[in-house]
Amino acid sequence: MGRLIFDHALLPDGWAREVAVTVRDGVIQAVAPGAAPQAADRRVSGVALPGLPNLHCHAFQRAMAGLAETRGPTGDSFWTWRQVMYRFLGALTPEDVEAVAAFAYMEMLEGGFTTVGEFHYLHHDADGLPYANLAEMCERIAAAAAGTGIGLTLLPSLYAQGGVGGQPPVPGQRRFLNDPERFLRLVEGARKAVAGLPGARVGVAPHSLRAVTPEQLRAVLDAMPDGPVHIHAAEQVKEVEDCVAWSGLRPVEWLLANAPVDARWCLIHTTHMTPDETLRLAQSGAVSGLCPLTEGSLGDGVFDGVRFGESGGLFGVGTDSNIEITAPGELKQLEYSQRLAHLGRNMMALTEGEHTGRRLYDTALAGGARAMGRPIGAIAPGMRADIVALDGEHPDLAAVSGDRWLDAYVFTAGRAAIGSVFVGGEQVVEGGRHRGRAAITRRYVDVLRRVGA
Template identity: 45%
Template sequence: MIDATPLRCLTPSGWTTARLRTDATGRVRRLDPTRDATARFALPGIPNTHSHAFQRAMAGLAEHQENVEDSFWTWRELMYRFAGKLDPDSLRDIATQLYAEMLEAGYTHVCEFHYLHHQPDGTPYADRAAMSRALIEAAEQAGIRMTLLPVLYMSGGFDGRALEPRQRRFGHALDDYLALLATLRRLQNDALRVGVALHSLRAVPQEVMPALLEALAGHDFPIHIHIAEQIAEVEQCIAARGARPVRWLLDNAPVDARWTLVHATHLSDGEISGIAASAACVSLCPTTEANLGDGLFPLRAFLDAGGRFSIGSDSHVSVSPVEELRWLEYGQRLATQRRNIASSARTPGVGQSLLRHTWQGGAQAAGLALGRLEEGAFADLIVLDPDAPALAGARDGEVPERFVFAGNRPLVSETFVGGRRVVAEGRHHQRETIARRYAKTLRRLLAD
């Protein structure tokens, strides 16, 4: 039990050795100071702010050349083919495997950007929330906290073209989409938050945006949107709407701290300062952005403008917050030929700086009070392996840097969500059962 565990905790006010006492809701009731020399290092759990769970089962399947100019757009063809095979049962099995892996890696919360709503031909299931419920069930079984983000997807391009046959299972009329939101909102609890996602500017017609935002007025939905991920998208938006995507959004929507802009890779200087001024968060997914060849986010300029960011594993070619953070920093180093890009005068340690942004931005993107070990906060935390060579002799201030940058051996020993231990000795408590079901499902899908 977490209540009996002496921990060396990183709290908002610094490091302290304490036993966390939890209440019946899974929140920290108090931190009882202790001088126990055996206390292990504990960090707040990490929010994963962008996930397409079904794509975990595609990892490694798109790594052979089909076109000398392979890009996101050719990868998307495989994604469409694979998505067309899924039903609620297979989605649940894939998502449960993914969420167990996330917990083992140190993620304790996931923002699930969900657009597989209907049957493959676009016909709604008898229960129109069937695919959403599959994801909720997966999160419950794995024990991860979730912000479910049902996606509004209406058109196949900036020109308003109808959805292709392969896209029809993604689509909703606005009224049907709002009805789905209402259904899912009734399922909310401490472990489940429901938000809103616009797939992209190309998938939500310009004339629909005002009606959608009016329908959301007065609600506290977190709002997520893919934006400026590829150069082609930027060029198409300029041609169709006379402005770059982020510029258009800032000028035509009440973008504020409720909003999370996913990727936002290709930005002008004015867009960088505009996002920062709006208080919106950006969700960065470095391993997926690298895998798809999308480009590098202008991190240093964004931080200098006061911008907020979080991380997501998106297509799940990697399920590791360490790898996301490491490659966020390393990409900047390669581009600038400098080191320690994400550091600041206030937080010179790069690992700690990256983690603090991730915790703060993740809480904002999730619409929940996450990423803090303090009284009243969710008892969502990771305990690091005291026997890991990478942590040998570590002092408090060195732990975040070693966690992020010291090799590839996983350092998470235990993971707690709401005070409940779901990972022990680096293994999810249902790892074998979940993995067997996932393997059976994947073999069936790939044999078709």
């Protein structure tokens, strides 16, 4: 049992001063605004926020950031980027994946994320054969989470075909492939891998309608009646066109008609939906998992955030390919994409006088917590004590207060404003730097030098 005292904190009912947060076994037991400090308390200066969940990550891709920024002989796209990714991952060993994931998770903690949803599809050896331990790569992800202190929802991904309609996989996909039977054994291995991590969850991630058949999707859902379900959907125009050619329906339309899409689902990207799909997805209770920096990098398109928000939809944000890891940066990119699409400003705020930074942050907290299936996203009793403390003396924050702190954090100061980060009440970042930065960085650089990244 211990108490943290914050100068200011964002609580479910608003901003408060001199907030005492009592923590036991990583869980908040009590929150007391206006508390009188006691001798045994730990004083933390600054502005405390609930840590933001990162609901979508492919950790290994952090090591290839920047490798696909050279123009090819023909028009570059998501599909040419994917070929670069296939070539790159062929060299990665389990030890490499652990080192790269640890570096990415360290950057997440330094960048304002306190939980990661690892959409994990790199399962097998370079020749496509399973490791002797089927869950070897899951264990490496769990080890990276344990070593950095980040909260984890592990989402093993089912990948069984090369394209919609049962197309055969290509060689670059061989490290991903499982049939439903072996995949469910992999999920059991994932559960064992995270068993020692406080509050960790395991869900499932049918990769996409490109990668699973309807029968395979049903088999996995029947075997997993609860827990998070994540799936890529409607990321690219070609994906939509291929799905229509196969089924007569668009990807989100197909899922809404043929799968039990509800509050345990998170549809990743959803950058190409019709107005009707947008409305129906918002009403389903499912979360839209947005990765605005990656979506911009890959030329995916722009999510219809204004319509989705006005329809009551929940979104969260993730870092996907990890080209730049920053919680406030993802929120800023989301808002700026809406401004460019609609030729206006403060597009994601819903009411006159509302602060856009606050709206973005609150919604991403709620959506991220729902998608992770964990008690996170608020500084309140019963929640994990995952807290980001901004430096109240940062020049962009020093002269403002309340919701303006969030505006300054999201749109101006960014991750440079982060002072301390706590996960389960344990401090993992101090002065903006992770406690294990030096050793984690050395291992990561060694991997890059070996694989030629």
